[in-house]
Amino acid sequence: MLNTLKTQAKQLKKHTLTVYFAARDPRTPILVRTLALIVAAYALSPIDLIPDFIPIIGYLDDLILIPMGLALVVRLTPPEVIESARAQAQQASTKPVSYSAAAFVIVVWLIVMWLFGKWTLSLVRA
Template identity: 65%
Template sequence: MIDSLKHRARQLKSHTLTVYFAARDPRMPMAVRALALLVAAYALSPIDLIPDFIPVLGYLDDLLLVPLGVALVVRLTPPAVLEAARARARQAADKPISYTAAAVIILLWLAALWLAARWAMAAMGN
């Protein structure tokens, strides 16, 4: 069972790298490219939108959102772009880390906390 999970994790990493390289290909349609950039940035970000310490929901993004996003991008990507991206993904040895995506996720959490604090302060004031 553990070996199967490790194999699936390696496959997801490979597919994520494929999406990452496809997103950077100028032959990619703009709408699919934008989706691919979002999926790759989120999947490669060291920070999750839903933190893993939240029971059940914490792993929901890792188990559902990322694979579904990758599958959708792969389905919408032109075959020539997909093959070129797969070849580049096979050659890639290191996992790229998207610090930009991490910064965006951090900013989203800070904005949510700020809004929650303002709401709480307004509720206490009334």
């Protein structure tokens, strides 16, 4: 069972990379590109909408939202773009992990959370 989960995790990562590369392709419609970037950023981000430590529903976003978003982007993207993106994802998945990119994503999420908190406090004080 553990091997199955590892295989599925690698597949999900590969699908996420495919969507990311499809979003960068100029042949992809702009709304699909935007949706693809949002889905890929959320899938690769260490921060979830629902924290994973919350029993049962903590993993629902990972188990439902990400695959649904990926499937929607793949369905809306032209087939030739998806094939090209899959080839790029296959090539990229053999490269080493980028810790600087992970740090960048974490910093961006922290800034967004800080700005949201600041905005929320300004509404409470008003």
